[in-house]
Amino acid sequence: xxxxxxxxxxxxxxxxxxxxxxxxxxxxxxxxxxxxxxxxxxxxxxxxxxxxxxxxxxxxxxxxxxxxxxxxxxxxxxxxxxxxxxxxxxxxxxxxxxxxxxxxxxxxxxxxxxxxxxxxxxxxxxxxxxxxxxxxxxxxxxxxxxxxxxxxxxxxxxxxxxxxxxxxxxxxxxxxxxxxxxxxxxxxxxxxxxxxxxxxxxxxxxxxxxxxxxxxxxxxxxxxxxxxxxxxxxxxxxxxxxxxxxxxxxxxxxxxxxxxxxxxxxxxxxxxxxxxxxxxxxxxxxxxxxxxxxxxxxxxxxxxxxxxxxxxxxxxxxxxxxxxxxxxxxxxxxxxxxxxxxxxxxxxxxxxxxxxxxxxxxxxxxxxxxxxxxxxxxxxxxxxxx
Amino acid sequence: xxxxxxxxxxxxxxxxxxxxxxxxxxxxxxxxxxxxxxxxxxxxxxxxxxxxxxxxxxxxxxxxxxxxxxxxxxxxxxxxxxxxxxxxxxxxxxxxxxxxxxxxxxxxxxxxxxxxxxxxxxxxxxxxxxxxxxxxxxxxxxxxxxxxxxxxxxxxxxxxxxxxxxxxxxxxxxxxxxxxxxxxxxxxxxxxxxxxxxxxxxxxxxxxxxxxxxxxxxxxxxxxxxxxxxxxxxxxxxxxxxxxxxxxxxxxxxxxxxxxxxxxxxxxxxxxxxxxxxxxxxxxxxxxxxxxxxxxxxxxxxxxxxxxxxxxxxxxxxxxxxxxxxxxxxxxxxxxxxxxxxxxxxxxxxxxxxxxxxxxxxxxxxxxxxxxxxxxxxxxxxxxxx
Ligand SMILES: O=P(O)(O)O[C@H]1O[C@H](CO)[C@@H](O)[C@H](O)[C@H]1O
Ligand SMILES: O=P(O)(O)O[C@H]1O[C@H](CO)[C@@H](O)[C@H](O)[C@H]1O
Numbered sequence: 152x153x154x155x156x157x158x159x160x161x162x163x164x165x166x167x168x169x170x171x172x173x174x175x176x177x178x179x180x181x182x183x184x185x186x187x188x189x190x191x192x193x194x195x196x197x198x199x200x201x202x203x204x205x206x207x208x209x210x211x212x213x214x215x216x217x218x219x220x221x222x223x224x225x226x227x228x229x230x231x232x233x234x235x236x237x238x239x240x241x242x243x244x245x246x247x248x249x250x251x252x253x254x255x256x257x258x259x260x261x262x263x264x265x266x267x268x269x270x271x272x273x274x275x276x277x278x279x280x281x282x283x284x285x286x287x288x289x290x291x292x293x294x295x296x297x298x299x300x301x302x303x304x305x306x307x308x309x310x311x312x313x314x315x316x317x318x319x320x321x322x323x324x325x326x327x328x329x330x331x332x333x334x335x336x337x338x339x340x341x342x343x344x345x346x347x348x349x350x351x352x353x354x355x356x357x358x359x360x361x362x363x364x365x366x367x368x369x370x371x372x373x374x375x376x377x378x379x380x381x382x383x384x385x386x387x388x389x390x391x392x393x394x395x396x397x398x399x400x401x402x403x404x405x406x407x408x409x410x411x412x413x414x415x416x417x418x419x420x421x422x423x424x425x426x427x428x429x430x431x432x433x434x435x436x437x438x439x440x441x442x443x444x445x446x447x448x449x450x451x452x453x454x455x456x457x458x459x460x461x462x463x464x465x466x467x468x469x470x471x472x473x474x475x476x477x478x479x480x481x482x483x484x485x486x487x488x489x490x491x492x493x494x495x496x497x498x499x500x501x502x503x504x505x506x507x508x509x510x511x512x513x514x515x516x517x518x519x520x521x522x523x524x525x526x527x528x529x530x531x532x533x534x535x536x537x
Numbered sequence: 538x539x540x541x542x543x544x545x546x547x548x549x550x551x552x553x554x555x556x557x558x559x560x561x562x563x564x565x566x567x568x569x570x571x572x573x574x575x576x577x578x579x580x581x582x583x584x585x586x587x588x589x590x591x592x593x594x595x596x597x598x599x600x601x602x603x604x605x606x607x608x609x610x611x612x613x614x615x616x617x618x619x620x621x622x623x624x625x626x627x628x629x630x631x632x633x634x635x636x637x638x639x640x641x642x643x644x645x646x647x648x649x650x651x652x653x654x655x656x657x658x659x660x661x662x663x664x665x666x667x668x669x670x671x672x673x674x675x676x677x678x679x680x681x682x683x684x685x686x687x688x689x690x691x692x693x694x695x696x697x698x699x700x701x702x703x704x705x706x707x708x709x710x711x712x713x714x715x716x717x718x719x720x721x722x723x724x725x726x727x728x729x730x731x732x733x734x735x736x737x738x739x740x741x742x743x744x745x746x747x748x749x750x751x752x753x754x755x756x757x758x759x760x761x762x763x764x765x766x767x768x769x770x771x772x773x774x775x776x777x778x779x780x781x782x783x784x785x786x787x788x789x790x791x792x793x794x795x796x797x798x799x800x801x802x803x804x805x806x807x808x809x810x811x812x813x814x815x816x817x818x819x820x821x822x823x824x825x826x827x828x829x830x831x832x833x834x835x836x837x838x839x840x841x842x843x844x845x846x847x848x849x850x851x852x853x854x855x856x857x858x859x860x861x862x863x864x865x866x867x868x869x870x871x872x873x874x875x876x877x878x879x880x881x882x883x884x885x886x887x888x889x890x891x892x893x894x895x896x897x898x899x900x901x902x903x904x905x906x907x908x909x910x911x912x913x914x915x916x917x918x919x920x921x922x923x
Contacts, residue, residue, distance in 0.1 A: 161646065162644050258548050339889050503850045
């Protein structure tokens with residue numbers, strides 16, 4: 152039963168996954184907006200763009216030529232944030248000096264991939280039926296598998312039938328030259344999210360370090376598991392939300408998708424495995440098909456909401472590539488969607504000022520957001536227009 | 538001595554104030570940019586705009602009329618995120634149920650003010666000489682003082698000569714109806730930072746809760762104080778940086794200003810009191826004049842950097858309005874500037890995708906950023922053009 156008062160008063164909600172709070176001000180949606188508006192992207196794109204570095208057969212910045220791929224294509228980022236090899240750097244000793252306490256750095260190496268979701272330049276996940284999203288999930292799984300610590304309990308779960316990605320579909324995925332700690336799979340969609348090329352694609356950054364967000368989450372998941380006799384926080388949460396229903400946007404037998412209780416972004420969505428799945432390698436064929444269905448469904452709802460190509464950042468959180476058994480068992484596969492739009496295709500929510508200095512703040516409640524997203528299912532608006 | 542290797546390799550730097558890491562990829566500045574560009578704001582604004590709700594003598598959304606103020610003017614936000622009064626809400630009991638563990642909320646009340654920095658519609662802090670910024674600092678101090686717990690050790694530091702803000706210069710600052718925990722003073726400048734009105738102004742949000750960021754910082758400051766025999770992390774840090782110099786942008790006898798070792802935003806700046814100052818009420822006349830000088834200097838450098846009205850969010854962190862003696866003694870007055878621009882007036886750094894899902898990431902190093910900001914001091918570019 153939704154707590155009706157919370158629709159009306161300022162309050163804070165707790166995010167047990169990050170261990171942090173968000174300020175909710177439902178009455179604030181009434182304020183007028185005179186500030187920046189995003190340009191609504193009305194440009195019709197061609198199916199193939201000869202100047203796009205992601206289209207099949209085209210040449211990339213550093214001279215490589217893309218194969219004529221027909222599903223997904225993976226290559227090492229030409230402008231990677233981390234690289235496999237670099238000058239060695241040893242962090243200065245902790246000698247008790249001010250500098251050793253306050254100016255701490257550590258070297259990080261890694262590998263950054265780009266993955267295209269389709270050869271077509273002018274479509275997005277929202278245009279793709281589940282069957283065509285499935286190869287994306289398969290490619291993610293193959294790359295994750297290729298980077299797994301062979302001694303991890305997850306390596307046993309990985310299908311032996313998985314081909315080495317380097318021989319799949321022309322993918323350039325060499326064996327990693329060392330054991331990385333974590334793999335972040337993500338997508339930036341839309342110019343508002345800093346995406347510099349509309350060709351449907353995501354990224355995969357793999358590093359020797361466990362980054363901040365997965366590390367925060369893993370800490371909470373481990374604590375919950377210890378305190379709640381081996382239960383998993385996100386499995387429990389998906390069960391609770393599926394029963395309550397008021398924050399649900401879509402669900403099937405393998406996944407719950409909805410606006411989490413503690414959502415920061417106006418139309419934030421989390422996709423959570425209903426059963427305990429530590430990582431992509433734990434998903435069976437049915438789970439993968441269900442995941443493709445969820446991704447197809449919610450990206451379509453997003454586009455339908457404001458009848459626009461809805462911008463967002465999306466990221467997969469799962470078990471680290473290597474870690475203690477406890478870390479791996481406490482991990483739980485889930486996906487975050489962080490979209491910036493608030494009121495229309497052109498008015499976004501800025502997480503600035505108070506949000507940066509003090510605390511994330513949202514206007515509409517997650518329950519209101521979920522209701523609006525539940526109400527705009529069905530066919531993609533662009534297709535109806537035709 | 539700067540560690541030359543760090544100019545060249547990917548590494549993570551530790552932020553001891555938040556207890557978090559940032560990924561630094563100096564080689565990545567070379568990547569081409571085909572994505573969104575901000576509109577460079579070339580519009581000439583009038584000194585007085587009859588449709589602006591902040592100009593002197595104008596009517597505001599809810600019907601109030603602004604006085605003909607001549608320095609600063611403060612009023613309660615017409616669309617406040619938190620309010621003094623609202624329906625009472627009691628958080629459900631922790632009865633061990635899933636819902637009580639995973640769906641936690643608490644009521645938050647508070648008061649939100651808007652403060653104009655000048656009656657002139659068409660200037661910014663960068664246009665204002667230090668003498669004209671001083672009244673802004675005085676107004677902040679008065680509002681902070683009016684909300685202080687009278688039993689706090691800080692109340693003793695507050696000048697008895699401070700007038701109640703409600704009688705100052707026509708300011709509408711009633712006594713708060715209850716004791717709030719924390720006051721966040723901040724400014725969003727520029728459309729890119731969600732600011733909906735160019736009239737120079739900031740905001741002040743005061744809440745019953747201690748928000749996330751100040752709470753994280755306070756935790757670190759207290760831990761450092763305990764572990765380092767009563768020393769203050771930020772006082773130590775300002776001393777170290779002032780000696781090293783490579784991240785310094787500007788300093789005077791009371792404040793150090795520079796790009797912190799752990800900066801996330803490309804041209805992020807922190808202003809830190811050199812001596813131990815817990816809050817605005819600890820600043821004497823000289824300190825306040827020095828603070829006005831720092832703010833004038835760095836906002837001018839920001840504008841000079843890309844010859845544009847430089848967008849940013851700025852926020853003051855200081856002691857909570859009420860708290861334990863340990864919390865108040867560990868607090869240290871400082872200001873953060875988070876500007877989004879990276880390469881020019883129109884190309885910003887997006888903290889999206891990897892940054893949201895995994896870890897903040899920056900391209901140019903803080904040392905490179907500080908050098909560029911050191912090199913663009915002097916007169917404001919706009920004035921030189923005349
Ligand atoms: O209050 P304003 O200036 O209308 O709004 C701006 O600042 C607020 C506080 O940082 C944010 O919550 C809003 O998203 C932003 O647009
Ligand atoms: O790698 P891209 O798409 O060029 O760049 C985009 O995604 C990166 C990873 O989230 C961010 O660091 C960049 O700021 C953003 O513009």
